[in-house]
Amino acid sequence: xxxxxxxxxxxxxxxxxxxxxxxxxxxxxxxxxxxxxxxxxxxxxxxxxxxxxxxxxxxxxxxxxxxxxxxxxxxxxxxxxxxxxxxxxxxxxxxxxxxxxxxxxxxxxxxxxxxxxxxxxxxxxxx
Amino acid sequence: xxxxxxxxxxxxxxxxxxxxxxxxxxxxxxxxxxxxxxxxxxxxxxxxxxxxxxxxxxxxxxxxxxxxxxxxxxxxxxxxxxxxxxxxxxxxxxxxxxxxxxxxxxxxxxxxxxxxxxxxxxxxxxx
Numbered sequence: 001x002x003x004x005x006x007x008x009x010x011x012x013x014x015x016x017x018x019x020x021x022x023x024x025x026x027x028x029x030x031x032x033x034x035x036x037x038x039x040x041x042x043x044x045x046x047x048x049x050x051x052x053x054x055x056x057x058x059x060x061x062x063x064x065x066x067x068x069x070x071x072x073x074x075x076x077x078x079x080x081x082x083x084x085x086x087x088x089x090x091x092x093x094x095x096x097x098x099x100x101x102x103x104x105x106x107x108x109x110x111x112x113x114x115x116x117x118x119x120x121x122x123x124x125x126x127x
Numbered sequence: 128x129x130x131x132x133x134x135x136x137x138x139x140x141x142x143x144x145x146x147x148x149x150x151x152x153x154x155x156x157x158x159x160x161x162x163x164x165x166x167x168x169x170x171x172x173x174x175x176x177x178x179x180x181x182x183x184x185x186x187x188x189x190x191x192x193x194x195x196x197x198x199x200x201x202x203x204x205x206x207x208x209x210x211x212x213x214x215x216x217x218x219x220x221x222x223x224x225x226x227x228x229x230x231x232x233x234x235x236x237x238x239x240x241x242x243x244x245x246x247x248x249x250x251x252x253x254x
Contacts, residue, residue: 026153081231082153101203102201
């Protein structure tokens with residue numbers, strides 16, 4: 001795959017949506033640079049680029065909550081990636097299955113789901 | 128809803144994913160500014176911001192392919208929007224239901240679906 005065909009932004013990044021392969025649930029959105037996408041294609045595990053840490057982010061490397069990639073898609077403008085994944089455990093650092101757990105309306109926001117696991121257990125905090 | 132709580136980017140925009148409310152299919156990803164999101168919340172129809180035209184983009188205004196919004200969600204970091212929508216017709220300007228119709232692998236890319244409608248009929252071209 002020639003990754004030059006994709007519409008990388010001015011920072012050399014492209015947004016990547018992760019969707020549960022089985023349920024269709026949208027789990028998260030993160031960013032990839034070329035190296036992250038190439039590794040994702042090569043290894044069939046989701047690798048992103050952390051804008052805050054400015055480094056590759058091998059999803060689940062610390063938490064164990066990895067994403068096995070079934071398919072990598074792009075859209076009509078080739079400026080967004082969609083990953084169909086099997087999520088081990090939970091995608092969200094709050095311990096929820098999906099990061100998209102807040103509903104917005106004119107009144108404000110409210111949580112749609114509660115954490116399935118204690119976030120402290122995901123990142124190696126000692127009991 | 129106080130939209131200042133959301134993590135708008137340096138251009139005052141936030142990415143918005145549209146997902147089919149019934150099927151779970153991810154239809155498209157586009158961008159919103161505050162005005163677009165406020166109208167979307169108020170009117171329950173998807174309004175985006177066109178970065179190329181630098182103006183509000185009332186989805187379907189020209190093509191008729193509107194999106195009725197059932198729910199507006201945001202994620203843990205409040206830097207992405209997820210819309211659950213009922214899509215009239217097709218989301219993609221190519222005439223496909225979803226913009227994410229290209230699969231990528233090491234060999235290159237290939238289309239997963241064919242257009243359901245002729246794009247020329249979507250944008251008022253004369254026969």
